[in-house]
Amino acid sequence: MSLAVLSSRALFGLRVWPVQVEVHVGSGLPAFSIVGLPGAGVRESRERVRSALLSSGFEFPAGRITANLAPADLPKDSGRFDLPIALGVLLASGQVADARGLAPDVRHYVLAGELSLTGSIVPADAALAIALSVVRDDPQAVLIMAPAAAGAAARVPGLKVLAAGGLDEVVAHFAGQAGLPIATPARDEPVDEPPAPCLSDVRGQAAARRALELAAAGGHGLLMSGCPGVGKSMLARRLPGLLPPLSAEQALEVAAVHGLARSRLSLSRVPPFRAPHHGASMPALVGGGARPRPGEISLAHHGVLFLDELPEFGRQALEALREPLETGCVTVARAAGSCTFPARFQLVAAMNPCPCGWFGHPHPRRECRCSREAVARYRARISGPLLDRIDLHVGLGAEAAWLDAPPGEASAPIRERVRAARDRQLTRQGCLNADLDGAALDRHGAPDAEGQALLLRAAAAWGWSARAVRRAQRVARTLADLDGGDRVEAVHMAQAIQYRPDADA
Template identity: 90%
Template sequence: MSLAVLSSRALFGPRVWPVQVEVHVGGGLPSFSIVGLPGAGVRESRERVRSALLSSGFEFPAGRITANLAPADLPKDSGRFDLPIALGVLLASGQIADARGRAPDVRHYVLAGELSLTGSIVPADAVLAIALSVARDDPRAVLIMAPEAAGVAARVPGLRVLAAAGLDEVVAHFTGRAALPAAAPACGEPADEAPPPCLSDVRGQAAARRALELAAAGGHGLLLSGCPGVGKSMLARRLPGLLPPLTPEQALEVAAVHGLARSRPLLSRVPPFRAPHHGASMPALVGGGARPRPGEISLAHHGVLFLDELPEFGRQALEALREPLETGCVTVARAAGSCTFPARFQLVAAMNPCPCGWHGHPHPQRECRCSREAIARYRGRISGPLLDRIDLHVGLGVESAWLDAPPGEPSAPVRERALAARHRQLARQGCLNAELDGAALERHAGPDAEGRALLMRAAAAWGWSARAARRAQRVARTLADLDGSDRIEAGHMAQAVQYRPDSGA
């Protein structure tokens, strides 16, 4: 045959698009052209494919070879098209045939892999994103990848994945000489992965520990404010140890997002923890680039995003967090199209009370020397709308006797209480309290008459927005769940009010 058609996949942001790889071998002066809006990585396939064919013992056709990657208006840039192009050249030039001399049926096969000059197959990037797309698009599809990538792809339920180490093995499979082995799913967690740090390392700071438990129980955002060295970062890094392990589906989602960022997909059950430096740009935080890639908020999907030194982040970067905190996703728009990345993260932020860090915390050797204007400018770097979207605001004080304090309660019992509260929420309303909104908020988090009156007085006294009042309701609902109460009582609402800014706490 002079024409072969195979299937592969292209990526634009988190979206995976089916691509038909059409290869035609005809007469004329020898040439090798790749069309269909190929990027530099695809155009270079010509040299890799030529060398891989010759190194594997096959002939490179002495004719006019054209490879078309359809649809032609979709940008394509990756070495993953090497394998289908090489196999297409062999099929179109008649070098592959089964025992009866017929061309093999490749209709339900999807191939993705970069070829080395020796003909071995190099793992493609975004393995899980491709595998999830193939499983969703065609239940009968068979995915062929390099062994390392195939083990990761085999974690997708219901997907048949074959592992091929080289081009010659793929040819042997289609000619019937030796079938490719089915890939075994890669192990669930890296053997060298350390467990999250334990909460028992934190001595003192009872109010902050309580807020951390509350955040874990209801999925609430948390802002820790205090002078340097009081334990803000230490507390934040212990939140993942209080969260439930990721479900298999969530672990696949997280690993797929990390694969889009071209980092190693860990397939871990531990919720991710991301702590970008305060010098991170807006694209680094929310995602972007000419070929959109996920930012830190997407890499923290189903986990924790920790922003230390919150006022030091760029204003534009911080304001870009507002919509993802509400919607759980972020849309990156480019001239070639827009793409939406998942961003259902739990925000934990930390800041000092002033530029020097000692305002409001008298110390015999450290006295705040910041002017009122400097303090106002420092705090003004964080907008009111962003603060409104953070449920829990906790101030940490200096505890001089912390060395004599006993070790704090370990993470395990705190996690058990938080998980019990989460189970109550999911059984009652199907989501965490931090995600309650609209009619569901009033139905499941409506306080009693005394609690409602207290909430209205607090909102009027401190000028809260409607959003801030609703978030106080959500916190009160979580406090009730931790107490095992079906009703939000006035005491729960009084505690929730204390976690809002300007509440006098």
């Protein structure tokens, strides 16, 4: 046999593409060529494959070897093609045969793994993303990876994954000499993480606490404004403690995204919490690079993105958040192609009312020194369309007697109310209220006659856009769910209106 065809996967962003690895061994002057738009990491496979074959006790064919990675117009990088190329060389040169002396059937196998010079297999990047793609494309396929990567891939339900520590083990498996072990789902190693901060640490700020519970119950975005030290960051960091744990499917999605950025190796049911510095660039927030990588909004998928000092972020970076807030995903376009990353995150932001932080908040020893023009310029750093996409706007005032206030309600009972409200939403409409739109919002979130009249008057008084009206309806629906009501009433709509920025003007 002078030609072998195997299957592997190429990765572009979070998109995984099937790749056929075709290896031909022919006569002629010794040469080893890899074609099919290989990147630098793939071109280096020639030296790794040669050394791995010799170190594993196999012969390297003294002829012309050509490895084609099809389709040829798809960019390919990373060392995950080492294993299929090496096995292809052995199959094409006749060094691997089953007990009957025939070439083994490799049609339903998918191989991904980098080879060391000794022939051992190094875990491939993005094992979860590859596994999710394989089980979606061919539920009968068998995936072969290094043990560490195989354990991660085995977490995907319905996929058979084999763990191979070296090239010689893979050859023995296909030769029928010793089968590869079936990988078991990896167990997360215990991590000494501090317990989630409790909301009882926040004294006072009853209105902000209520808004935080409302945001958690419906998945709404939240913007808190107030002078320095009133507890904005403290409140925001306690939001993850109010959220229910991720489902198994959500945890897999989060782990797959974090696997691309190599920022998380464990599968966790805890919603991610990301808090980038305000100096973060637009690619750092939304993703980018020559080989697109997920940004902070994708790393916060199914979790919380906290932007402290919101006006200090670059205007371009903030404006890039507008589409993901609406669609729940972000598309990064490059010359080689475009890739889409999931970005269904919950935005929580905090800001001061002015550059010095004391505008509108009288203090016995501190007063605002900013001119009205400076205040206007500061607030204008956040565009109206972005503010329009944030459901809840809350102002926090300085409370002089907060030291004498008793501890607030703990996170645990609030988390139970949030869970009950979310269960009600998922049972009724299949999604959180923040994701309701169109006919579904009209069907499940329409207020009663008095509430509808109140909403229309508010929209006319402040010139609300259709988006602002819809967002007020969603917040009112969540308020009704927290109260256990089946219908949105006028009292819920009145409260929802108070969370719009114009209502505070």
